[in-house]
Amino acid sequence: MPVALEGGHQKLVESCRRGERDAFRALFEAYKDRVYSIALRFSGDEALAMDIAQDVFVKLFSSIGEFRGEAAFSTWIYRLVVNCCLDHKRRSWRLIPIADDLLAMLRAPGDSLDRMLHSEMRERVRAAVEKLSPELRMVVVLRYTEGLSYDEIAEVLGCASGTVASRLNRAHKMLERRLACLNG
Amino acid sequence: MSEWVDLQLAHQLTAVKAPDELWERVQGRSRRRQGVPGLALATAAAVLAVVAMAYSSTRPREIPKFGSLPPGSCLQCHL
Numbered sequence: 001m002p003v004a005l006e007g008g009h010q011k012l013v014e015s016c017r018r019g020e021r022d023a024f025r026a027l028f029e030a031y032k033d034r035v036y037s038i039a040l041r042f043s044g045d046e047a048l049a050m051d052i053a054q055d056v057f058v059k060l061f062s063s064i065g066e067f068r069g070e071a072a073f074s075t076w077i078y079r080l081v082v083n084c085c086l087d088h089k090r091r092s093w094r095l096i097p098i099a100d101d102l103l104a105m106l107r108a109p110g111d112s113l114d115r116m117l118h119s120e121m122r123e124r125v126r127a128a129v130e131k132l133s134p135e136l137r138m139v140v141v142l143r144y145t146e147g148l149s150y151d152e153i154a155e156v157l158g159c160a161s162g163t164v165a166s167r168l169n170r171a172h173k174m175l176e177r178r179l180a181c182l183n184g
Numbered sequence: 185m186s187e188w189v190d191l192q193l194a195h196q197l198t199a200v201k202a203p204d205e206l207w208e209r210v211q212g213r214s215r216r217r218q219g220v221p222g223l224a225l226a227t228a229a230a231v232l233a234v235v236a237m238a239y240s241s242t243r244p245r246e247i248p249k250f251g252s253l254p255p256g257s258c259l260q261c262h263l
Contacts, residue, residue: 033201036201053202140193146199172190175189
């Protein structure tokens with residue numbers, strides 16, 4: 001949790017503007033897990049999540065001068081992540097991995113089978129979340145992966161808290177229907 | 185709101201650690217994964233199918249060689 005960063009982000013941002021490499025690294029270390037987690041839970045694909053996270057930090061470092069401090073720094077970064085996730089979603093064609101996925105399968109066939117047997121529930125939940133519309137899915141990810149409050153999500157997405165509550169409610173109902181068979 | 189769904193989401197959508205190579209990627213030291221856009225593959229397959237169909241429909245039929253015709257065949261058309 002970059003609590004200290006939130007308090008002293010202005011100095012760090014200033015250092016980044018001056019092009020100080022250590023400041024960039026500090027910012028990256030403070031936010032990398034949050035950015036990657038949102039990207040992964042939204043996209044459901046590790047390679048795609050890496051692409052999204054890379055884009056987020058490249059944009060962050062190139063546009064850090066635009067941060068005016070009107071919102072919390074974390075809110076500003078969350079907005080970048082949300083926009084990058086939705087941009088990747090709009091570019092609807094997915095890359096078909098040639099080398100990476102094949103190599104991963106060849107490296108650990110036993111692990112793959114083991115994972116397949118033990119992660120039935122995770123896969124079902126992940127698949128059900130992936131079927132949600134991007135707007136509903138993003139609210140679910142911000143709520144459950146990042147633990148943001150309704151107000152915080154509303155600030156990130158630029159909508160009312162009521163809209164967030166409504167989207168979460170709709171998402172819950174859809175997921176409940178889709179996962180009903182698993183809830184013995 | 186179903187408590188079971190709430191619990192499952194909280195359990196399955198937990199935050200994860202970013203891979204170490206992300207910093208390398210951000211610095212531009214390593215490239216994105218190599219891949220071929222699905223649309224490009226589909227387009228290439230469609231073009232090949234169209235070319236194959238066009239080729240098969242325009243290919244001239246084999247004309248029998250004169251040497252292979254039985255004697256007197258020419259008289260059937262040319263009296």
